[in-house]
Amino acid sequence: MKDTGLTTGTALIWAYNELSKGGVPDARSESEFILMHILGAKRHELLLNAGKKIGERDENAIRDAVKRRLNREPSQYIFGEAEFRGLVLKVTRDVLIPRPETELLVEEAIKTIGQTKERLTIIDLCTGSGCIAVSTAKEIPGAIVYASDISANALKVASENAQRAGVAERVVFLEGDLFGALPRELRGRAQMLLSNPPYIADMEIETLDPEVKDFEPRGALAGGADGLRFIRRILREAPAWLAPGGWLAIEIGYGQSKDVMAEAEATGAYDNIKIINDYGKIERIFKARSKA
Numbered sequence: 001m002k003d004t005g006l007t008t009g010t011a012l013i014w015a016y017n018e019l020s021k022g023g024v025p026d027a028r029s030e031s032e033f034i035l036m037h038i039l040g041a042k043r044h045e046l047l048l049n050a051g052k053k054i055g056e057r058d059e060n061a062i063r064d065a066v067k068r069r070l071n072r073e074p075s076q077y078i079f080g081e082a083e084f085r086g087l088v089l090k091v092t093r094d095v096l097i098p099r100p101e102t103e104l105l106v107e108e109a110i111k112t113i114g115q116t117k118e119r120l121t122i123i124d125l126c127t128g129s130g131c132i133a134v135s136t137a138k139e140i141p142g143a144i145v146y147a148s149d150i151s152a153n154a155l156k157v158a159s160e161n162a163q164r165a166g167v168a169e170r171v172v173f174l175e176g177d178l179f180g181a182l183p184r185e186l187r188g189r190a191q192m193l194l195s196n197p198p199y200i201a202d203m204e205i206e207t208l209d210p211e212v213k214d215f216e217p218r219g220a221l222a223g224g225a226d227g228l229r230f231i232r233r234i235l236r237e238a239p240a241w242l243a244p245g246g247w248l249a250i251e252i253g254y255g256q257s258k259d260v261m262a263e264a265e266a267t268g269a270y271d272n273i274k275i276i277n278d279y280g281k282i283e284r285i286f287k288a289r290s291k292a
Helices: 008-021 027-039 043-048 056-070 075-079 100-113 131-139 152-165 202-207 229-240 257-267
Strands: 081-084 087-090 120-125 143-149 171-175 190-195 242-251 270-277 283-290
Touching: 008 027, 008 043, 008 056, 027 043, 027 056, 027 075, 056 075, 075 081, 081 131, 087 131, 087 152, 100 120, 100 131, 100 190, 100 242, 100 283, 120 131, 131 143, 131 152, 131 171, 143 152, 152 171, 190 229, 229 242, 229 257, 229 283, 257 270, 257 283
Parallel strands: 120 143, 120 190, 143 171, 190 242
Antiparallel strands: 081 087, 242 283, 270 283
16 A cells, blocks of 8 residues: 555455455455445445545555454454444443444344333343343333443443443343343343353353454353353342243353253243244254243
């Protein structure tokens, strides 16, 4: 890349070539993503304005972003934003980057409860960025969401996202370990309990992509020896917090569905147990109803 005469088109080609040579996955989309953010352009505008010259400040920003991406830092952390169900959420390295499969939890809440204005109580455990709590409150107008996380820094991010989305008055953020953060008066009152807990087996963390293992918070990933440490706790303790006939939905990891279903059945507290596949046909969401 030359210091002068840089255009949108040549910058895009340079960024793609650098990321491709550096082994960054999906280099074309990544290079477009970088320029879209820095130039404030939509994807089609990058092509329409291919001959437009880029100023020195934007050139330096592109160089810096490409350098960071070559170090495998996720683009969402570089720019501090991630999209989730139409919302643009703040993300930092204190929270997991929201993923498309997690959107299924919100979809299931809407399918189960409906976009009602009737007052409902929903619990979100391990809220992280608040993506589940905030989008659920946004899409279910009657929902009051109680969202817990053990990380105070994550809760600061989640609180800001609730403010951004205009639902801060209907999302209560609580610091603590799973159910230990919740007020006792919520026991037996929740129509739905949602969670994307840590579910990766400890020994598998180092096998993950650098974007995940080197940058995302380990505490939000590691789920114990078999990945089920937190899921087991949720399955055992959730019935006490759910209203009769209330629903539980948990995001789970690849290959965990049989063990999770067995754990749920062993409690004797659930019926209508099922597993829902994600967009890649992987068994991703455990869903069950608390017995009346």
